[in-house]
Amino acid sequence: GQSLEQPSEVTAVEGAIVQINCTYQTSGFYGLSWYQQHDGGAPTFLSYNGLDGLEETGRFSSFLSRSDSYGYLLLQELQMKDSASYFCAVRDFSGGYNKLIFGAGTRLAVHP
Amino acid sequence: GAVVSQHPSRVICKSGTSVKIECRSLDFQATTMFWYRQFPKQSLMLMATSNEGSKATYEQGVEKDKFLINHASLTLSTLTVTSAHPEDSSFYICSARRGGPTSGANVLTFGAGSRLTVL
Numbered sequence: 001g002q003s004l005e006q007p008s009e010v011t012a013v014e015g016a017i018v019q020i021n022c023t024y025q026t027s028g029f030y031g032l033s034w035y036q037q038h039d040g041g042a043p044t045f046l047s048y049n050g051l052d053g054l055e056e057t058g059r060f061s062s063f064l065s066r067s068d069s070y071g072y073l074l075l076q077e078l079q080m081k082d083s084a085s086y087f088c089a090v091r092d093f094s095g096g097y098n099k100l101i102f103g104a105g106t107r108l109a110v111h112p
Numbered sequence: 113g114a115v116v117s118q119h120p121s122r123v124i125c126k127s128g129t130s131v132k133i134e135c136r137s138l139d140f141q142a143t144t145m146f147w148y149r150q151f152p153k154q155s156l157m158l159m160a161t162s163n164e165g166s167k168a169t170y171e172q173g174v175e176k177d178k179f180l181i182n183h184a185s186l187t188l189s190t191l192t193v194t195s196a197h198p199e200d201s202s203f204y205i206c207s208a209r210r211g212g213p214t215s216g217a218n219v220l221t222f223g224a225g226s227r228l229t230v231l
Contacts, residue, residue, distance in 0.1 A: 033219075042205060042222040043156065087155065098209075099146060100220055104155045 002026045002092050004103035011109045012078050020073045020106045022088035030091035032064050032071045033100065038084045046073070046086075075108070083110045114140050116208050118223025125196055126231055133191045133226045135206030141186040142208035146220065147179075150203040159204075162189045196230040203227050 004024045012018040022032065031050040035043040047055050049064035049071060061074040075082055085105040092101050115138040125131050135145055143164045148156040160181050161169040168181035178200075180192040189208075193200055204227075207220040 035220075040225075042224045043207075043220075044222070045219045048219070085153075098144075099158060099161055101158060102148075102156045105153075107153070 002090050002101045004088055004090060004101070006086075006088055006103045006106045008104065009107045009109070011111065013111050014078055014080060016078050017074065017076045018078060018108065020075075020086050020088075020108070022071045022073070022103055024069050024071075024088070024090050024103075026069075026090050026092070028093060029066060029069075030093065030098075032062070033089045033091075034060075034062050034073045035087045035089060035102070036084050037087065037105070043087065078110045080110050080112070083108055114208070114219075114221040116142075116206065116221045116223040118206050118226055120226055121224055122227045122229075124229045124231065127197055128195055130192055130194045131196055131228060133193075133204055133206070133228075135189045135191070135208070135223050137187045137208045137221075140208075142189075143186060144209055145183060145189040146207045146209075147181060147189075147191050148205045148207065150205060150225075152203075156205065159191075193228065196228070198230045201228055201230045 006022045033048045034046040036046050037043040047062040049062050054063045059076045064071040085107050087105045088103045089100045092099050117136045119134045145162040147159045149159050150156050158171050159174045162181045162183040164183045164186050170176050183189040203225050205225040207222045
């Protein structure tokens with residue numbers, strides 16, 4: 001089975017940088033994804049890492065170390081609108097279907 | 113970009129009744145759709161994988177007879193909560209991925225979700 005661990009809450013101020021960590025245990029690893037979800041809204045895809053290293057998309061970056069079963073999401077130049085929940089997710093092929101299993105989520109609160 | 117429409121966004125029903133939630137891929141064909149359930153401030157829990165033209169695959173602990181899934185076309189999957197009870201009250205979210213059941217794509221497009229309240 002799959003399990004993911006990430007901090008439950010993170011607080012930061014506008015303009016700061018915040019890192020949200022994710023450690024995982026999987027029976028087979030096929031990449032780590034990150035999703036953002038605002039309260040009452042739908043999750044939206046942020047980034048994906050299939051190989052070790054850093055992937056950068058604007059203010060957001062994601063890092064993966066397969067040997068450490070670890071990844072993180074880095075948010076730079078924080079804005080109030082970044083206040084949301086952030087989920088890491090791994091792919092699972094059990095049952096013959098390619099599905100995503102999500103971590104518990106990290107609630108980010110950005111303050112002025 | 114890929115768009116997934118989910119309806120209704122909110123529904124309130126009496127205990128014992130059934131509720132149907134629709135999930136449509138608007139600009140692409142989704143042979144595979146996923147239904148998630150989310151309690152307040154908690155994670156998205158995968159309920160089942162819906163494949164067009166075949167039976168849904170349910171996750172462990174999810175009652176097949178209670179949560180009926182039908183994926184009759186390449187653009188529509190429905191979730192019916194049968195004989196709903198207050199403990200079924202939750203946020204139900206569908207998602208879709210372009211491509212077949214073993215597609216390598218990692219990007220899921222989510223519907224806006226349906227908030228079910230059972231009185």
